[in-house]
Amino acid sequence: MIAWPACRLQIHLPVHAATKVSLMLRTLRLSLSLFFAASAFSVWTGCSDRLPALPPTVPISAKVTLDGEPLQKAQISFSPALPGPASNGQVVNGEVLDLWTNGQKQGVAIGEYTVTIYDQPMEAGAVDLVPDKYGRIREGISVTVTAEGPNQFLFELNRK
Amino acid sequence: MPASRNRKMIGFTLVELLVVIAIIGVLIALLLPAVQQAREAARRMQCTNNLKQLGLAMHNYHDTFGKFPPGVVGRANYDPASSDPQFEKCPPTWMQMILPFIEQGNLYDGMKQHFATGNMAATAPGRFTVIESLTCPSDPNGPKIIDTGASSQWYERWGFNGNYVACSGSDYFTPSGDPNMLNRDGIFYAKSATRFGDIVDGASNTALMSEILLVPYGGASGEVIDLRGGYYFGRRISACFSTQESPNTLVGDRLSTCQSVSYAPCNGQGVDDAVMYARSRHTGGANVTFGDASVRFVSETVARSVFQAYGTRANSETTEPL
Incomplete structure (x- = not known):
């Protein structure tokens, strides 16, 4: 050469x-x-x-109360009714923050979901604020996320 | 004039040179990614070999004891009374049972006494030992060891996490009717003692093992914890997988402590409907060992019903080729 x-x-x-x-x-x-x-x-x-392709997501605005007061600290998950990606986030002072789908994309994909709200960390069990039933998928709260919005939700939890 | 004739005879024109260089450029462009794929192919081959060895170890265990080891050596999600032995609070998994069959007999001997006296796996001696043959080289997060020095005796100090998991069947680990995972439709579940004779669907049509991806421990506050692949955390079934969804599925795993990341998503956290799916960083699917100890690469585009049929041991489905 x-x-x-x-x-x-x-x-x-x-x-x-x-x-x-x-x-x-x-x-x-x-x-x-x-x-x-x-x-x-x-x-x-x-x-x-190559990252797996996710369906488009929409932003969610949600509030969580426990016995009428804003829930201080918890975890929240949107579990799809049909097989699909789930979204996980945090509850801080009654507001739902940091909702990510599959840890990859912000927001929640359009569809039907079961919402579960639970304490973390589960193994250590340091803070037990939210009743266990709200953390079980089969007993969670059903919501529908739509493309048009406004996708505003209020989750009212009760300890009794 | 002779000079100009020479020029035509032996010289190379600029265009010719440029064409040559362009061709070389294209060749390099083609070659470099190919080299990277060759490295991944080698890692995948080693991963396949590890799964093959595990399949053979399971066969040897069966030859010795007449049954496969239990998926979890004790009830899952079970809290013994505080006055009772704490063995079942966090029992060992199939992994410790086959240690003598993957040339880790010394490690097994070290923890045998610990289990025999009713102690839990998450405090077992030798649990921080990395076992190379249980680590897939394609997973950038392996090998993983959990030793945070936390004040708790066992929690967050459960030791070595590996990539290989045993098949529990085609359903959740803990659906509402079976919170302790005592009766699943696959080969491995809590206190299982499956024999080859129980695999009515045929050993070559039933999944034995597969691989998962690990999530590194993160966060100074210790909030980023993930149990997947924890062999010493049998309490939460962190060393099993289900064929309910195809490999590398978008559907998240569900464990009591699970961090959602792009290649290993979670569907919330909880002990109900717990499940893990086969995942890998090999392009397009994951390796699966079958009951005959054969290892096949299962594409992530496999039909859901077909993969589910391969997870069950006695549902008499007609198996279609993967």
Whole structure:
């Protein structure tokens, strides 16, 4: 590869030395830029990891109360009625925050859900605020998330 | 004039050179991703081999004791009275039972006495030992060890988490009628003692093991905890999987402590309807060991009903090819 232009350079150097050198430089520059473009392309195609495609999500506005007061701290999940991605978030001072679908996309996909609200961490059991029944999928609260919205929900929990 | 004739005879034109360089550029562009895929192919092959060894270990266990090891060696989600031995509060899983059959006999001998005296797995000696053959090289988060130095004796110090899990069947681990996981339709469940004779569907048509993805421990406050793959946390069935959904499904796993991340989503957290699905970072599916110890790559596009049929041991479905 490298030998060819060098050979050509030797032959014609006495005649058009300056022209040939500039041609060489241009070729070199072109091949270098080609190589970098190719490398960039290969990195782009080869290293990009495929994430599973999720359906489009919509934002949710929800409030949670416990015995009429805003629920201080809990976890909330939207579990789909039909097999599909679930969304998980936090309850902080009665507001539902940080709802992510499959830890990948903010918001909740359109469809029917069972909402469960529960304490965390479950293993340590340090704070037991929310009655266990609200954390069971089969006893959760049914909601429908629509594309039109407004997707505003109020979850009223009772300890009694 | 001879000079110009020479020029036509031996020289290369700029266009020719550029074409050559362009071709090389295209070749490199094609080659580099191929090299990366070759590395992933090698990792997948090692992962397949690990699953094959586990399948053979299960066979050897069966040859020795006449039955497969229990999925969980004790009731799941069970709280013994505080005066009783705490073994069932967090029992060991199938993993500890086959240790002598995957050349980890010394590790097993070290914890045998601990179990025999009624202690729970989450405090077992040797639980922080990484077992290479239970770690899939394709999972960037393995091997995983949980040792947070928390004040609690066992919670958050449950040791080694691996990628390989045993098949509990085609349903949730703990549906409403079976909160302790005592009767599932697969080979491994709590206190199971399945024999080859119980696998009426045929050993080659019934899933034995598969792989999952681990979620790294995170957060200084210890709030980012995930139980999946915890072999010493039998209490929450963290070393089993179900064929209810196809590999790498968008449907989330559900365990009592589960962090939703992009490749390993969760469907809330709870002990009811607990479940885990086969997941991997291999492109397009996951490896599954079947009852005959054969390992097949199951595509994530497999029909749900077909994969479910492979999870059950005695539902007499007609199995379609995967």
